[in-house]
Amino acid sequence: MRRIVAVETGGPEVLQLVEEEIPEPGPGEVRVKVLTSGVAFGDLLWMSGVVPGSPKPPFSPGYDLVGLVDKLGEGVNGFEVGQRVAAFVKTGGYAEYSCWPQEELTPISDDLDPTTQICLTLNYVTAYVLINRIGKITSGGRILVHGAGGGMGTAMLDLARTMDIQAFGTASLAKHELVESLGGIPIDYRSEDFVEIVNREGGVDLVVDHMGGSHLARSFQCLRPGGTLVSTSSYAAALGQSGALETVGGLLRLQLWNVWPNQRSALLFDVVPFYKKNPGMYSLDLLALQELLAEEKINPVLDTTFPLEEGAKALEYLRDGKAKGKVVLVTEAYSSTFPGL
Ligand SMILES: NC(=O)c1ccc[n+]([C@@H]2O[C@H](COP(=O)([O-])OP(=O)(O)OC[C@H]3O[C@@H](n4cnc5c(N)ncnc54)[C@H](OP(=O)(O)O)[C@@H]3O)[C@@H](O)[C@H]2O)c1
Numbered sequence: 514m515r516r517i518v519a520v521e522t523g524g525p526e527v528l529q530l531v532e533e534e535i536p537e538p539g540p541g542e543v544r545v546k547v548l549t550s551g552v553a554f555g556d557l558l559w560m561s562g563v564v565p566g567s568p569k570p571p572f573s574p575g576y577d578l579v580g581l582v583d584k585l586g587e588g589v590n591g592f593e594v595g596q597r598v599a600a601f602v603k604t605g606g607y608a609e610y611s612c613w614p615q616e617e618l619t620p621i622s623d624d625l626d627p628t629t630q631i632c633l634t635l636n637y638v639t640a641y642v643l644i645n646r647i648g649k650i651t652s653g654g655r656i657l658v659h660g661a662g663g664g665m666g667t668a669m670l671d672l673a674r675t676m677d678i679q680a681f682g683t684a685s686l687a688k689h690e691l692v693e694s695l696g697g698i699p700i701d702y703r704s705e706d707f708v709e710i711v712n713r714e715g716g717v718d719l720v721v722d723h724m725g726g727s728h729l730a731r732s733f734q735c736l737r738p739g740g741t742l743v744s745t746s747s748y749a750a751a752l753g754q755s756g757a758l759e760t761v762g763g764l765l766r767l768q769l770w771n772v773w774p775n776q777r778s779a780l781l782f783d784v785v786p787f788y789k790k791n792p793g794m795y796s797l798d799l800l801a802l803q804e805l806l807a808e809e810k811i812n813p814v815l816d817t818t819f820p821l822e823e824g825a826k827a828l829e830y831l832r833d834g835k836a837k838g839k840v841v842l843v844t845e846a847y848s849s850t851f852p853g854l
Pocket residue numbers: 552553554555558635636639659660661662663664665666683684685688702723724744745746747748782783784785831832834836838
């Protein structure tokens with residue numbers, strides 16, 4: 514089987530395609546034949562090593578995958594060979610086969626396209642948690658989404674639209690049509706002042722900020738009383754656009770804003786530990802989203818697919834800000850199972 518491996522710390526250039534034996538599932542594990550895996554900016558973050566606790570190379574990137582149960586390890590029950598499953602694994606998605614503890618797998622519908630299903634497994638579940646459980650935003654609420662034309666940003670806008678939440682979205686000009694098509698109000702962060710525009714309209718109840726560092730202070734200024742700022746990433750640091758001091762300064766300010774009596778809250782959020790602390794919730798949320806997808810209440814924006822072996826090219830595409838929506842890796846198993854797609 515083939516697998517993409519980050520052989521050292523760095524960008525897409527450190528990825529290599531390796532061929533190796535198909536792994537055998539251990540007790541309690543399920544082997545999955547991967548159909549699709551998500552390409553996420555989080556992969557670049559792990560590979561860059563800027564985040565404390567990043568995996569040590571060599572490792573395979575890949576937060577999430579959709580595939581078919583291929584073999585059951587000893588003691589596994591409740592799964593059948595050939596059944597479609599999703600896994601949310603943080604690393605290891607970029608491979609043709611992989612083995613996971615059965616509790617990490619969620620059975621999903623056989624009737625939906627796996628390139629669309631993979632849009633849900635990281636981005637939509639994160640958007641779902643941020644809007645419903647962290648921000649507690651309901652119909653009539655208002656949010657500000659940065660990076661609104663990317664994978665995560667389009668998921669936030671799409672969910673907001675279905676929930677009747679008004680969304681502002683910062684994005685480069687080339688992505689404004691997409692932001693508008695998802696019901697968002699686009700702001701060109703390169704030539705416009707998002708703080709001024711959002712406050713002119715009365716502020717928002719939730720800001721999702723993936724930039725980090727000094728950007729957080731500007732996002733905080735967009736909140737109206739009762740609002741929440743969520744810092745989800747250090748995008749600027751991963752791209753070398755801000756230094757370690759600025760990143761740490763941003764995080765310290767988050768703590769300060771949270772304890773300061775200002776009727777607003779601020780927090781750091783990572784979806785992986787969130788679901789680890791709430792066992793069973795990931796499957797519930799994913800299945801709720803699968804239902805919305807089956808009912809066509811949400812419409813994930815798939816930008817493009819790359820074959821698995823072009824994982825480095827896919828990550829380069831993402832790093833260069835070209836993605837309009839989600840980028841997905843597909844395996845040969847996907848192409849032979851869904852020849853028309
Ligand atoms: N904490 C969590 O649990 C969690 C979960 C999922 C994702 N994330 C984070 O969410 C972020 C997005 O991930 P993704 O996979 O969706 O990546 P992505 O598709 O590459 O989206 C990032 C977007 O940011 C835009 N951008 C760049 N500079 C910007 C700026 N100064 N202001 C506003 N937008 C800017 C980029 O395009 P344009 O410049 O062309 O607009 C791009 O569309 C990543 O930082 C990731 O780590 C966090």
